[in-house]
Amino acid sequence: MxxxxxxxxxxxxxxxxxxxxxxxxxxxxxxxxxxxxxxxxxxxxxxxxxxxxxxxxxxxxxxxxxxxxxxxxxxxxLANGDVLHPVQKAFHENHGLQCGFCTPGMIMAAVDMIERHGGDLDEATVRSELEGNICRCTGYHNIVKSILAAAAEIGGARQAAE
Amino acid sequence: MYATNYHRASSLSEAEQMLAAAEEGKLLSGGQTLIPTMKQRLAAPTDVVDLRHVAELKGISVSGGVVKIGAGTTHAEVAGSADIQSACPALAGLASHIGDPHVRHMGTIGGSIANNDPAADYPSAMLALNATIHTNKREIAADDFFVGMFETALGDDEIVTAVSFEAPDSAAYQKFPNPASRYAMAGVFVAKKGGTVRVGVTGAGSDGVYRASDMEQALSGSFSPDALDGVSVDPGGMLSDIHGTAEYRAHLVKVMAKRAVAAA
Missing domain, CATH: 3.10.20.30 (Beta-grasp domain)
Known part of the structure; x- marks a missing residue:
């Protein structure tokens, strides 16, 4: 043990x-x-x-x-009490999930991806970064959209803070 | 997974002792192959010795044109290293396409070459870059290190500590990933240093990674994709499975080699 x-x-x-x-x-x-x-x-x-x-x-x-x-x-x-993390919020707002089973992993991968790339994310990068996360429902379209929306929001907030 | 005993080594000498004391021990580096293999009960070591906290295995240095990478360096660290990007961008690029981001955060160069999976990316680079594999006992030329499929020159008590190579004048790696697993169905690393060209091929050969000596000869005369037109790849030495026939892989090797030369 x-x-x-x-x-x-x-x-x-x-x-x-x-x-x-x-x-x-x-x-x-x-x-x-x-x-x-x-x-x-x-x-x-x-x-x-x-x-x-x-x-x-x-x-x-x-x-x-x-x-x-x-x-x-x-x-x-990730969430701060009832306040969702920007990536969680973006998945909610952009319908980035259907059955939701892959969502925890998708969101944790997205947070990591945004931390590494900052605001430089584009669709091709997001799709290639999702290599290790499989979703059987969405066809990834709204997942990619959610991550890009969250990256824009987090990037914008960072810029405003600087 | 069968029961096992976990040991965390804090130094190379401690890892040696732990491995020596184990009945049937295995070294655990990033674990991205070993742990899935243990979960499938294809491996059942009595003991695993975790190398992730051994400081002697970490780090990248480039000095006087010689690149040295500690065995415990992750794929993400190689991919993101400004030193590697400048000394050998082809190797940084190779590392950035192994597995997926999560795997690259854990998997290490030492683990990859010690495992010598026939479809792993790094072994082809080690051959093409004429690398030296450093262990706790000796230094081994890459040419002598990779013996066959999942087989290396390493002894049971030997631990890879680093790899080193002279930065090439130019190099490139091109692979054709399996559409599902993303493992290389053919991956070709081409490196040019002075008048010498070396070509390492992974994913395709039935005996694991190998050097394509006829391609090397053709490219030493003229380092251009067209120089490979006259070279034929023998399907006799190729893997053949549900993912592709030997003839298909032989064709892929040549296509990837041409693309690599064009990109170098």
Missing amino acids: ASISMTVNGRTVSGEAEDRTLLVEFLRSNLALTGTHVGCDTSQCGACVVHVDGKAVKSCTMLAAQASGSSVTTIEG
């Missing part, structure tokens, strides 16, 4: 888990943070994307023990 402690969404958590426990299992089973989904379980679909030390990773392809000592952000950690 591994003793695991990490910061999840700003909160220090700890627990015991088998060494083979995946990060996504630890988040869902030990911490009851079920917003992070398991879609394919073969490292392809991206429904399980979370941020570990500020970088988007597939939590089904990392052991919980590997993430011990790290700072993890899940979909539950």
